[in-house]
Amino acid sequence: FGGWAAASIAQSLVSIPSLPQIRAQVLITPILQFVNFLLPSQQQNKNIPFLTRDLMTLLVGKYLAIDLSWSDSMLTGSVIPPDKWMKYRKWLSSDNIPRRFWSQDTQPEFLGHFNEAAYLETKHIFHTEISPIIADDETIAQLPEACLVSCEYDIIRDDTLLYKKRLEDQGIPVNWHHVTDGLHGCLIMFDIKFLNFPCSMKMVNTVVSYIKSI
Template sequence: MEANISVTASPFIQDLVGNILEKLRICAMPTFLQLIQGLIIIKKNPNVLTTDMHFGTVPVRLFKPKKVSCEPRRGIIIYHGGGAVIGSLDCYHGLGSYLASETDSVVLMVGYCKLPAYHHPILVNDCLNASIYFLKNLESFGVDSSRLVLCGESIGGWAVANVIQVLVSTPTLPRIQAQVLIQPILNFINFQLPSHQQSQYVPFLTRDIMFTCICKYLDIDLSWKDAILTGAVIPLDKWKKYRKWLSYENIPRKFWSQDLQPEFFATFNEAAYLETKHVWSPEISPVLADDKIIAQLPKTFLVSCEHDILRDDALLYKKRLEDQSVPVSWYHVEDGFHGCLMFFEWKFLSFPCSVNIVDSVVSYIKSI
């Protein structure tokens, strides 16, 4: 496993300095965090050939085992995390290299456009366009069209859920055999789920950070934050229609804490709803996709972490898929927290949960 990515400051210090600079109007937090990423040092895996290129305007990085193979290899497409603010090909270089080496696969990592310059739907469009180009040229990359995996973490998992819904409706392209969603965000509507109550202050994704990223990416004014949090943006007719997929009643009881507050929405605010109603689109909240789309999805591997505000999004999606008879494998990390995957190879920030997640993903992919 590679272990040579280092930065000059811990994520806690980066966050603190970034907030100070933003309050002083010296530099926006997203810009500061993106500058910090430039300090990352990468050590290449001697067993993996890495190639940077562009598919159109989208930067991608291809990882391929140097060992010669007589047969086409499995293909893995990865969308990294980072809340559309941070995260990059360099930040997740170790993950791509490790997956290529350990699963003997050709790995394509997509470097999509992010905040503050770009907003929805650029992230998904970049991921979709890069993936389609790759799928149309598998032979030139030495990839077996019958062994394809789509993988993403955090907002990258959200991108997977979006892209796969488009791909299953495009029969002219090779079929994805499995999707891997690691700590994904899949619901932009109900923020009263148990995990939102239990882990709202847990780093590295607190409720405030999550809402700032969501609102900035979806171009929603932050003044509507309280209306979104309290459910004042949820019309009664829509809640009646989608409650069966969005309510915390779909979360297994073992994940309910003793101090769990009841699911209670504030008085409907029509102005707030009109400003945020696009979150009801399946392109933004993938869990709302029609049954006929969900039923076509490939077998799925879901990773959730106990100390993660997004834990219950994975659980809602798990039930949604299972109700349509989609085969689901689920790996729950009791000591995991959001964003831990990015640190799996950082010696000074090594967490057992990070290694466990990567190893579980490797094990699953090797079965494809």
């Protein structure tokens, strides 16, 4: 889940011109928002190791100090006030995900009935430090170029696709690599012989090549 922290730090640094600026941001299968859990990848890959929906829900609760009793409200979008959805849907809606990433079973977003109590317990998900993808256009436009890596079989795959569009819409160069046989967490196994996946080395080589090129 470190991706959102890295993106948030990059946004913070651009607001302090006296500090050395980041040359580039490299985000590998990051989670970049905790608002919309109804994206196509959330539906398609909820049972894929190594990040299942149950595990993701547990980790989100731990990271954000949200009681697990509010998990269903978060997963169904019941924590999203209608006015906030009107504001952020242009950046977070499934409409921004290319149709080639939709399966036949993918359902359009239909937010659950708004639950004010759930919102009050989870409203910090709307802070840009936690969901950096919802930062304003002026902030996004100041960010450095990016190398983004997404995996097909990853429950948070679509966060990368949404962020890619946000950056490109503001004229930020994006070097995007999509690993069609990849799954979340496979990168850390690139040097473990008995658990090595072909996708692991693809991701390592991609990132190394990008860093050498800048």
